[in-house]
Amino acid sequence: MKVRSPLLAAVIVATFVSGIGLSMAFNLWRTESSRVPARYSSGEFAGEYNPADIRGSYTFGDIEDTFGVPAEVLGRAFALGPEKSPASYQVKELEESYGGLPDGGEIGTDSVRLFTALYLGRPYTGEETTRLPVPALDILREKLAPADIDSLRGITVELRDIVPPAPGEAGSENRVISAAAGEVKGNTTFGELLEWGLTREEIEGVLGIPMGPRTVTVRDYVKEQGLEFSVYRTSLQELLNTQ
Amino acid sequence: MKRKGLFLRRGVQVFFLLLITLIAVNHTLEERGIEIPLVGSASLHAVCPFGGVVSLYQYASAGTFTKKVHESSFILMIIVFALALAFGPVFCGWICPLGTVQEFISRIGRRIFGKRHNSFIPRAADRYLRYLRYLVLAWVIYATAVSGVLVFAAYDPYYALFNFWTGEVAISAFVILALMLLAALFVERPFCKYACPYGAVLGLFNLVRIFGIKRSADTCISCKACDRVCPMNIQVSTAGRVRDHQCISCLECSSESACPVPTTVELAAGSMGVKKAEV
Numbered sequence: 001m002k003v004r005s006p007l008l009a010a011v012i013v014a015t016f017v018s019g020i021g022l023s024m025a026f027n028l029w030r031t032e033s034s035r036v037p038a039r040y041s042s043g044e045f046a047g048e049y050n051p052a053d054i055r056g057s058y059t060f061g062d063i064e065d066t067f068g069v070p071a072e073v074l075g076r077a078f079a080l081g082p083e084k085s086p087a088s089y090q091v092k093e094l095e096e097s098y099g100g101l102p103d104g105g106e107i108g109t110d111s112v113r114l115f116t117a118l119y120l121g122r123p124y125t126g127e128e129t130t131r132l133p134v135p136a137l138d139i140l141r142e143k144l145a146p147a148d149i150d151s152l153r154g155i156t157v158e159l160r161d162i163v164p165p166a167p168g169e170a171g172s173e174n175r176v177i178s179a180a181a182g183e184v185k186g187n188t189t190f191g192e193l194l195e196w197g198l199t200r201e202e203i204e205g206v207l208g209i210p211m212g213p214r215t216v217t218v219r220d221y222v223k224e225q226g227l228e229f230s231v232y233r234t235s236l237q238e239l240l241n242t243q
Numbered sequence: 244m245k246r247k248g249l250f251l252r253r254g255v256q257v258f259f260l261l262l263i264t265l266i267a268v269n270h271t272l273e274e275r276g277i278e279i280p281l282v283g284s285a286s287l288h289a290v291c292p293f294g295g296v297v298s299l300y301q302y303a304s305a306g307t308f309t310k311k312v313h314e315s316s317f318i319l320m321i322i323v324f325a326l327a328l329a330f331g332p333v334f335c336g337w338i339c340p341l342g343t344v345q346e347f348i349s350r351i352g353r354r355i356f357g358k359r360h361n362s363f364i365p366r367a368a369d370r371y372l373r374y375l376r377y378l379v380l381a382w383v384i385y386a387t388a389v390s391g392v393l394v395f396a397a398y399d400p401y402y403a404l405f406n407f408w409t410g411e412v413a414i415s416a417f418v419i420l421a422l423m424l425l426a427a428l429f430v431e432r433p434f435c436k437y438a439c440p441y442g443a444v445l446g447l448f449n450l451v452r453i454f455g456i457k458r459s460a461d462t463c464i465s466c467k468a469c470d471r472v473c474p475m476n477i478q479v480s481t482a483g484r485v486r487d488h489q490c491i492s493c494l495e496c497s498s499e500s501a502c503p504v505p506t507t508v509e510l511a512a513g514s515m516g517v518k519k520a521e522v
Contacts (some may be wrong), residue, residue, distance in 0.1 A: 001454075001511060001512045001513060002509050002510065002511040003510045003511065003512075004509075004510070005249075005251045005252065005494055005499050006251060007495075008333065008337075008492075008510065009251045009252070009254070009337070010256050011326075011329075011330075011339055012255060012326060012338065013255065015260075015322055015325065015326055016322055016338075019318060019319075019322040020318065020319075020322075020324075023314075023315075023318045027316060028314055028318060029314065029360075030313050030315060031283070031285030031286070031289035031290065031312040031315045032289070032311050035270070038307070039504055076494060085483070110262060137260050144514055164311070179327070193414060195353060212390055212392065212394075213390070213392065213394045213396070213397040213413070214397050214413050214414075214415065216390075216392050216394075216397075220310070220392065221392065222312075223389065224390060224391035224392060227391075
């Protein structure tokens with residue numbers, strides 16, 4: 001049996017079209033994250049969703065669907081205005097909504113991770129610069145012991161202290177670019193660390209594992225390895241500061 | 244009529260090149276609130292079948308995909324594997340936009356260097372260099388499995404070519420893209436031959452494909468036109484059935500294109516005349 005070019009061309013195109021079409025028909029064709037976070041693999045919460053895996057692309061509605069924290073509660077905790085729909089509000093929008101904090105902290109994706117973990121009573125250590133707005137603390141009062149609430153006061157921010165972004169100011173992605181060089185943040189990549197003067201050996205000395213690809217953020221990389229970013233962030237920052 | 248097959252392949256290549264370009268552009272536009280109608284806006288990773296391959300380990304061990312890889316990559320991987328099982332690496336020869344771009348650049352190279360084009364590298368060295376892509380493949384699969392991230396993105400000229408405007412491309416990928424385009428002036432499909440990990444995977448299907456490139460020794464006049472035109476430098480003229488791991492099923496060697504004798508070099512299954520040898 002022989003196959004000539006016209007037939008081969010038709011088969012190639014038809015296979016792609018029918019393959020993709022069928023997968024769409026069976027709801028298998030997905031080009032975006034399913035927004036299903038990872039689960040704890042061991043320990044007391046084994047099998048439960050891990051707040052550490054909440055991504056900026058998740059909406060509060062996604063968190064409600066997976067973690068069971070009502071989107072409306074998240075909306076109140078992070079003081080969304082009445083014009084915003086909590087269910088469709090993306091976590092990463094927080095960084096755009098809140099401007100810089102006077103103490104260098106930030107209210108963003110990690111704040112949602114921390115709040116969700118505290119709300120559900122699951123273990124999670126936030127990053128050093130992670131802050132929670134006061135309404136979040138008010139909600140957590142019903143969930144946590146007074147001593148725990150007291151320990152959170154140091155990372156709680158009064159809404160009046162928050163500097164709103166200037167009109168027309170770019171969102172988080174652009175703020176990444178304008179972030180001061182040498183400031184290790186959640187979106188700092190290995191490439192940036194190298195550009196700021198650290199060597200591969202120095203980075204690996206801090207991490208204790210081989211350095212990740214230049215384009216990958218340090219936070220994502222160490223989390224993939226099951227490590228806590230906040231620990232390494234401090235060490236890397238100290239290393240940069242000594243240069 | 245003789246070149247009809249060639250034009251058909253070009254048409255399919257240009258179609259997929261435009262499709263991927265539009266999807267990549269649309270993905271950027273979508274982030275800015277604009278969208279080209281009727282064109283998907285998936286990320287480049289989501290429509291790359293190689294993403295499925297590098298995710299296999301993580302999927303098997305943890306049930307999850309490598310970051311930025313989605314179900315669509317797996318489905319495309321299955322489609323490409325099915326086509327490769329039947330016809331060999333047609334993805335490389337008919338679809339891959341990076342291969343298409345290399346071919347376009349090589350056309351310029353052919354005008355500059357004439358018959359010397361695609362024959363600069365000594366065959367003795369070239370024979371071993373062709374296995375480099377398996378080292379690349381092994382490294383990519385290992386590093387992806389260990390890190391859980393798409394390590395190859397930082398070196399991938401395909402990603403660089405269709406994302407150069409986004410600011411997300413590593414300098415290393417730009418350098419490799421530039422070197423690849425430059426090399427394509429001298430050599431046909433240099434990345435495919437020496438470095439492409441996906442080509443390495445698909446090349447293995449040449450050993451088991453159902454429809455193969457077959458030469459009829461009964462009618463062959465040994466003019467070696469098939470050898471001269473093969474972009475991958477395969478010596479079709481000495482083969483009964485081409486099993487070379489580098490074959491991309493482009494059919495340039497076939498009687499539809501370069502071979503001057505009808506029904507002598509063809510894509511066929513089963514027996515076809517007298518077999519002389521397999522390469």
